Amino acid sequence: MKIERSPFSIAGEEIPPGQRRTVNIAAAKMYNRNELYMDVHVVHGRIQGPTVFLSGAVHGDEINGVEIIRRLLKMKLLNSLRGTLIAVPVVNTFGFVNRTRYLPDRRDLNRFFPGSPKGSLTGQLASIFMEEIVARSTHGIDFHTGANFRSNLPQIRAAISDPAIKEMAMAFGAPVVLDAELRDGSLRKAAYDRKIPLLLFEGGQSMQFDPIPIRVGTQGVVSVLRHLGMLPKAKQKSKCTQPILAKNSTWARASASGIFLPRVKLGEIVEKNQILGLVTDPLGESEHQIISPTSGVIIGQLQSPLVHKGDAVSHVAAISDMDVAETAIDSFQNEFEIESKMQEYEEGHL
Ligand SMILES: [Zn+2]
Structure with missing residues (x-):
């Protein structure tokens, strides 16, 4: 016998099982008397299951997640959702409108979680997000991109010492899973402290829609929802092999000031001491090499x-088994780059 689910309560609204609705959460009062809202779309499945939140644009100029969430919400697959999906494509509305990472008080929202209702503007928004979204969820996925002219290989950052988080991270299917340290003030740390498994997805660059990271992110959410039993299992097993699991990462920095000429690409496997790039000057009179500090895979690159x-130019995730890493990268490139070209062709872009 199925137990009838209760409606989902949020922002003073009750969403009955089997329905979906957009609600507006008051995020702040502006100095021109206008109220600023955070738009939240809730898909409340008919059958009991986990509650997963998806958050984009915590950094207002990192917009790939906005497109990932938009694409997901269009999927007919969600009609068969078990449990509840809470989608917040734009958390930092201020930054999104102003095309900036920060809030008007020049703070970085992802350094102010869990926040406080009595805190700064940024601290208040962090607190609203924690109470209205995180506290109602059992799991979460937060979408980011590289900042400051840097592009990231699609990757998951997660505290994989926790088995539930590790399983979720591996299920996502990004080519790299980085066991990144929990930074104080981040949403990831605040969720961890509340025992809510959270993945952070990184992919592409700020102020752009990068086709491959968007596709990896969209497919990744579907895979995680399948893993959590919220969507039916896939008929076909994904062609993607196991992601590369990296325990740490290092940025290689410019060895001089000048013009940076990269010699490697995102996703490339590099050896320790390999030349990652050169720095020359506008007259071409000097040339300095940038050397890889470790063997690994390039997961971030200055564009x-x-x-x-001293500027960070190439982000290298350390890997122990080069053969396993090569297989993972090959399989990722085959799947997503070919698929992406097909899609462009179908959309008439080629
Ligand atoms: Zn970010």
């Missing part, structure tokens, strides 16, 4: 040619 000495 701008202008560097000062």
Whole structure:
């Protein structure tokens, strides 16, 4: 016998089982008397299950997650959802409108969780997100991109010492899972402290829609929802092999100020001491090498040619087994790059 689910209560609304609705959560009062809202779309399945939140644009200029969530919400598959999905495509509305990472008080929202109702503007928004969204959820996925002219290989950052988080991270199917440290003030740390498994997805660059990270992210959420039993199991097993599990990562930095000429690409496997790039000057009179600090895979890369000495240029995730890593990267490139070209062709872009 099925137990009838209760309606889902949020922002003073009751969403009956089997229905979906957009609600507006008051995020702040502006100085022009206007109220600012955070739009939240809830899909409340007919049958009992976990409650997963998806959050985009915590950093207002990191917009790939906005598109990932938009694509997910269009999927007919959600009609058979068990449990509840809470989608918040734009958490930092201020930053999204102003095309910036920050809030008007010049703070970074992802350093102010869990926040406080009595805190700064940023602290208040963090607190509203914790109470209205995180506290109602059993799991979460937070979407980010590289910042400051840096692009990221699609990757999951998660505290994989927790078995539930590790399983979720592996199920997502991004080519790399990085066991990144929990940073104080981050949403990931605040969720961890509340024992809510949270994945952070990184992919692409700020202020862009990057096709491959968007596709990996969209497919990743579906895979996680299947893993949690919220969607039916896939008929076909994914072609993607196991992700590369990296325990740590290091940024290689510019060895001089000048023009940065990369010699590696995102997703490339590199050896320790391999040349990652050169720094020259506008007259071409000097040339400095940037050397890889470790063997690993390039998970982040500066996209701008202008560097000062010490600027982070290539982010290398350390890997122990190069053969396993090569297989994972090959399978990722085969699946997503070919698929992406097919899609562009179908959409008439080629
Ligand atoms: Zn971010």
